[in-house]
Amino acid sequence: MERNFEWQNKADIKSLTLSELTEQLVALGQPKFRGKQIYSWLHEKRVKSFDEMTNLSAALREDLSKRYYINQLSVIKKLVSKLDGTQKYLLRLKDNNCVEAVLMKYRYGNSICISTQVGCRMGCKFCASTLAGLVRSLEPSEMLDEIYTVTEESGQRVSNVVLMGIGEPFDNYDNVMKFLDILSSPEGYNLSLRHLSLSTCGLVDRIYELAEKKTGLTLSISLHAPNDEIRSQTMPINKRYPIDELLKACRYYFKTTGRRISFEYALIEGVNDEIRHANELADRLKGMSAHVNLIPVNPVKERGFKRGSRQRIEAFQKALEARGVNATVRRELGADINAACGQLRREYDQQRQEEEKQ
Structure with a gap:
């Protein structure tokens, strides 16, 4: 090209x-x-x-x-779910790299999940986005244009933004902070940051920095394990910031901002989804104003992880609730179009590499 x-x-x-x-x-x-x-x-x-x-x-x-x-993105591919209308976009950047964005419809309005980097260097074992490592971070304009392009293509206004696509937002901290400034500007898109969620695998120093800014956004922590042993096996960042240190920062964030923390927990069969794991997680979160978002793991063929049965997932949820922890199972949107982040980009990159060899 x-x-x-x-x-x-x-x-x-x-x-x-x-x-x-x-x-x-x-x-x-x-x-x-x-x-x-x-x-x-x-x-x-x-x-x-x-x-x-x-x-x-x-x-x-x-x-x-x-x-x-004036930066612009172009649409390489658009998939629309026949199940729930979820729209998944593969978007081309100015240097021919690509990222993903997903438009999801809820009763309270439209939500868009955007990427903050091309690839990721965090190395989480259950994530397809990190398999090829980090290529580069996105500029503020490129994150904005994920929103602008999708709203133009879909003809729909977005009322909620989620930074949970490809990449670790805190690994692109300065650009993400500028993106938030522009996105929330009354002279711009004018989105209140109370309608934005930022998901991080747990870069503790950045959690403290964000707390001081008091932006009003919702902080989501990709926890995915009840103890250091399991988390270190699946999330290399835990070796740098163990769970106790991470949760200490989360408690500080809530105390400083008054904003409840959301914890993401991908349930992997036989790894972190037993009742004893639920009880241990409840002990860890005791006394915190927190919500646990349970996510049936998306199979990544290179990793071999599997999701448990619906009964197993529901039992985990009930075990948390019995211990006083608010927990919900994430509603799966776009199941028929592989709406989990990283998969569409990876397929496209592999296809492009094959074509270049020919």
Whole structure:
């Protein structure tokens, strides 16, 4: 495929916060109000070229096009579930890498799950996203454009955003924080961060940093084990940040923000899904304002993990609830289109590699 690398010699204007954009325009001799004008074109009207910014002079539009590029994503593949209408997108980035985004419909509105990196280096054993390692992190504009592209393609407004796709958000911390700033800006998409969830495998230092920002977002912790022995086998990050240290940071996050923590727990048959594991997990979470989201593990052929029966999953849930822990089993959406993150991108990359060999 032919690639256009013209963007490499220009600045990414859509990744600038309003204050950054205004400061740069003032330095170019433009009035201060110009920042809000252009910011609105980018994030409210979501134009794809400077020529569409009709309230700017032709000379300014030409100058902007020489200095900046307006990031865009293209849709490689779109799958729509016949079961529940879930839409899964494989999106091409400017350098021909690709990521996934999933649009899910709920009674309370539409939710989009987006990626924060191309690949992942966290190495969690049950996740397809990490099999080929980390390629690179996404820019703020690219995360925004996952939302902008899907809403344009689907014709539907998104009211909730989940950072739970490909990548570890805290491994791309600075860009994610800028993304949150732009996404929640009243002059932009204007999404309250109370409608955003960020999922992390447990980078403890970043949890403390996020707590101090008091953004209002929901923090989800990919816990997936009741003790260090099991978690270290399936999640390498646990060797750096053991469970006790992680939960200490979570308690601090709740104390500082008042926001309840959500714990993700992928149930793997014979590994972490026995009643004794549920009891041990309940002991760990005792006294915390927490919710446990039980996830029947998605089979990854390279790993060999299997999910237990429905009865086994329900028994685990009931064991937690009997110990006073709020627990639900995640509703599976898009089961007929492999809506779990990483699978579609991996299939596409493997196909592309085969074609390049021929």
